[in-house]
Amino acid sequence: MADTGEAENGVGAAPKGTVTQRAIEQIKAMIAEGRLEPGQRLPTERDLAARLGISRSSMREAIRALTVLGVLEARHGSGIYVTQLEAGDxxxxxxxxxxxxxxxxxxxxxxxxxxxxxxxxxxxxxxxxxxxxxxxxxxxxxxxxxxxxxxxxxxxxxxxxxxxxxxxxxxxxxxxxxxxxxxxxxxxxxxxxxxxxxxxxxxxxxxxxxxxxxxxxxxxxxxxxxxxxxxxxxxxxxxxxxx
Amino acid sequence: MADTGEAENGVGAAPKGTVTQRAIEQIKAMIAEGRLEPGQRLPTERDLAARLGISRSSMREAIRALTVLGVLEARHGSGIYVTQLEAGDxxxxxxxxxxxxxxxxxxxxxxxxxxxxxxxxxxxxxxxxxxxxxxxxxxxxxxxxxxxxxxxxxxxxxxxxxxxxxxxxxxxxxxxxxxxxxxxxxxxxxxxxxxxxxxxxxxxxxxxxxxxxxxxxxxxxxxxxxxxxxxxxxxxxxxxxxx
DNA sequence: GAGCTGTAGTGGTCAGACCACCTGGCTGGT
DNA sequence: ACCAGCCAGGTGGTCTGACCACTACAGCTC
Incomplete structure (x- = not known):
């Protein structure tokens, strides 16, 4: 995993907006594309952060944002889950x-x-x-x-x-x-x-x-x-x- | 640190939910009560964090949450501002x-x-x-x-x-x-x-x-x-x- | 006066540590 | 064999302190 591989990253390096904003979009995209199902559990904050090549703090901000939007739900000590994505949520x-x-x-x-x-x-x-x-x-x-x-x-x-x-x-x-x-x-x-x-x-x-x-x-x-x-x-x- | 701050805060010490959630509510309340006007600039993240007795990280999460909700707007190098609170925002x-x-x-x-x-x-x-x-x-x-x-x-x-x-x-x-x-x-x-x-x-x-x-x-x-x-x-x- | 420049202050990011809480397996008894 | 209780590992929650990127503005130069 050359994660954010410095030199050869080519296209993906588009530095649009803050890293947190990018993380929000990526998680949202994962859900929109069906790679994350309602109710499913996500990797840990630490994993997700490493996966997207950002710090845990930034990832936490992204998760918090999606939490207030009713897309994700964080359960202390258990993990982060996708909500049922129902209208109420x-x-x-x-x-x-x-x-x-x-x-x-x-x-x-x-x-x-x-x-x-x-x-x-x-x-x-x-x-x-x-x-x-x-x-x-x-x-x-x-x-x-x-x-x-x-x-x-x-x-x-x-x-x-x-x-x-x-x-x-x-x-x-x-x-x-x-x-x-x-x-x-x-x-x-x-x-x-x-x-x-x-x-x-x-x-x-x-x-x-x-x-x-x-x-x-x-x-x-x-x-x-x-x-x-x-x-x-x-x-x-x-x-x-x-x- | 006198944790929950001054005496006049009264019931404010109620440990409901996470500190970040509380910070979100407090800022929202400030706006709802008119203590923060649309377009107005907020204190710095560091100030706000100190004022509510929480860390800057937690305050940042609160700010980020209110940002995605269209209530606040953060301008890099300048400060945090209340949006115009228009329908579009x-x-x-x-x-x-x-x-x-x-x-x-x-x-x-x-x-x-x-x-x-x-x-x-x-x-x-x-x-x-x-x-x-x-x-x-x-x-x-x-x-x-x-x-x-x-x-x-x-x-x-x-x-x-x-x-x-x-x-x-x-x-x-x-x-x-x-x-x-x-x-x-x-x-x-x-x-x-x-x-x-x-x-x-x-x-x-x-x-x-x-x-x-x-x-x-x-x-x-x-x-x-x-x-x-x-x-x-x-x-x-x-x-x-x-x- | 216009334009440039440096600097102080702001949000953005990172790293590492510790705490609070949940979970599941293990232990010990019945 | 079963069950209650304990315990350790993993997870989200919080804090700290440092550095970077950017903006704004005062002060300097011309």
């Missing part, structure tokens, strides 16, 4: 966008959510199972018997999560999950709920549930779009007033 | 999902794209400017006068990118950009274009363009949905046959 970082966005971008995010949530709810109306519907009802009633904002928020999230799951598109569900991250909603709702929006929210949720029971996709789409749209419009006016 | 990682997805998830991604692309195209029909429309036409004709798949692909991407940009929702545009990443499309198209789909694609693009010129959102929505839906359906049958 890879789209976890989507929450960061929601958490760090402010001002106009919050409206944009809600607009995206409105589009996706209404579609997901419509799909769910056609595909939801009895069990899933029962769970939706569970969160709906739980939301109505308490006044603790924290609890309401939790059941609200779960309510939509079950519906998104019933739509049968894990990728869409994962994106919606990110768009509804706890901190994101908490920030927006802090003001929203203080305007007597609780009652309205409950009405809207009931409408969504009704459409699901009736297995009416169009009604479900409309109800979901209206639900998100309410918050969206409220946020728009909020932003306008702040300026 | 933070959603760059979305391409990774598209690149590492295979099988059924590709269909799911196209389904998401169909929903968003049709909405974006509808919005664009109402908002697109003359200049943007001219650019759309440029890519449309350029796509029709060449037979080089690479070039066609490039103009195809640009065609949709301009439209997404004209929709006025940067976040949506950034997501669509990720969903149409070069490698993703190249993989799907490799087979698609070999079935005489070129002509059909050109017809569909022409239909989208017509709807934009007519400023007809509904027609634009339908044309875009049909366009993506074609590829989606083709992929569905492909997957079915492979099994």
């Amino acid at each position: 890879l789209l976890e970082t989507f929450g960061v966008v929601a958490d760090l966005s402010r001002g106009p971008r919050l409206v944009e995010l809600l607009e995206v959510r409105r589009v996706l949530e209404s579609t997901a709810t419509a799909l769910a109306a056609a595909r939801i199972t009895a069990d899933q519907l029962a769970e939706v009802e569970k969160h709906l009633t739980a939301m109505n018997v308490t006044d603790d904002p924290e609890e309401i928020l939790a059941h609200d999230l779960a309510f939509h999560r079950v519906i998104a799951g019933a739509a049968g598109n894990d990728t869409m569900a994962a994106i919606l999950d990110g768009l509804s991250s706890r901190t994101f909603r908490a920030r927006v709702w802090r003001g929203y709920e203080e305007e007597g929006a609780f009652a309205r929210t409950r009405r809207e949720h009931a409408a969504i549930h009704r459409a699901l029971v009736a297995r009416d996709p169009e009604a479900a789409r409309a109800a979901a779009a209206a639900h998100v749209g309410e918050v969206e419009q409220w946020l728009r006016t909020q932003l306008r007033e702040q300026l | 933070l959603l760059e990682t979305f391409g990774v999902v598209a690149d590492l997805s295979r099988g059924p998830r590709l269909v799911e991604l196209l389904e998401v794209r169909r929903v968003l692309e049709s909405t974006a195209t509808a919005l664009a029909a109402a908002r697109i400017t003359a200049d943007q429309l001219a650019e759309v036409e440029k890519h449309l004709t350029a796509m029709n006068v060449t037979d080089d798949p690479e070039e066609i692909l490039a103009h195809d991407l640009a065609f949709h990118r301009v439209i997404a940009g004209a929709a006025g929702n940067d976040t949506m545009a950034a997501i669509l950009d990720g969903l149409s990443s070069r490698t993703f499309r190249a993989r799907v198209w490799r087979g698609y274009e070999e079935e005489g789909a070129f002509a059909r694609t050109r017809r569909e693009h022409a239909a989208i363009h017509r709807a934009l010129v007519a400023r007809d959102p509904e027609a634009a929505r339908a044309a875009a949905a049909a366009h993506v839906g074609e590829v989606e359906q083709w992929l569905r049958t492909q997957l079915r046959e492979q099994l």
Whole structure:
């Protein structure tokens, strides 16, 4: 193994970017090409570093980067593994966008959510199972018997999560999950709920549930779009007033 | 070393996860709380490490992680800066999902794209400017006068990118950009274009363009949905046959 | 004043050491 | 033969300190 063989390396010597960046691309490529399967264990950090001719520190940075991206998973004392590469794993970082966005971008995010949530709810109306519907009802009633904002928020999230799951598109569900991250909603709702929006929210949720029971996709789409749209419009006016 | 630092830190001593993970959260929190503004320069790696009571190596891993997430940007010899935190910065990682997805998830991604692309195209029909429309036409004709798949692909991407940009929702545009990443499309198209789909694609693009010129959102929505839906359906049958 | 140059400071990389944790085999008993 | 407990090796996690590559800027030269 003349690893980075100094003289004759020819093409491979393309010094593009940092060595860490290169390592990231190489590992990503290995997975994309199927040389690394989901769940499979990678060589040790020390091995990988030696193999690519870089130091362990640099390799660790590459691994850390792929870890936060949800591509790899490091288990202390055991080894490094490729995740299952499922939608949830890879789209976890989507929450960061929601958490760090402010001002106009919050409206944009809600607009995206409105589009996706209404579609997901419509799909769910056609595909939801009895069990899933029962769970939706569970969160709906739980939301109505308490006044603790924290609890309401939790059941609200779960309510939509079950519906998104019933739509049968894990990728869409994962994106919606990110768009509804706890901190994101908490920030927006802090003001929203203080305007007597609780009652309205409950009405809207009931409408969504009704459409699901009736297995009416169009009604479900409309109800979901209206639900998100309410918050969206409220946020728009909020932003306008702040300026 | 007073390890967990000052007294006022309170609960901060909670030894949750790795020190690097903690550092990531702390920097993220600083940005979320507004203590770090977009574009602002951070202290040096050495300073940050000392401030959080960790080694430079660990801090570097944290910085690297936030760099790949598009939150920070490191400039060799100059310093570390917070990015503008625009949609494009933070959603760059979305391409990774598209690149590492295979099988059924590709269909799911196209389904998401169909929903968003049709909405974006509808919005664009109402908002697109003359200049943007001219650019759309440029890519449309350029796509029709060449037979080089690479070039066609490039103009195809640009065609949709301009439209997404004209929709006025940067976040949506950034997501669509990720969903149409070069490698993703190249993989799907490799087979698609070999079935005489070129002509059909050109017809569909022409239909989208017509709807934009007519400023007809509904027609634009339908044309875009049909366009993506074609590829989606083709992929569905492909997957079915492979099994 | 414009242009060059040197230098201090920054991120990038490397090497080696130690720690914390998991795993699997061995030991000893039953 | 079986099982619980111990133990050693290997792995990721962390720290240290050194050097390199690059940038920025002050100060010098012309």
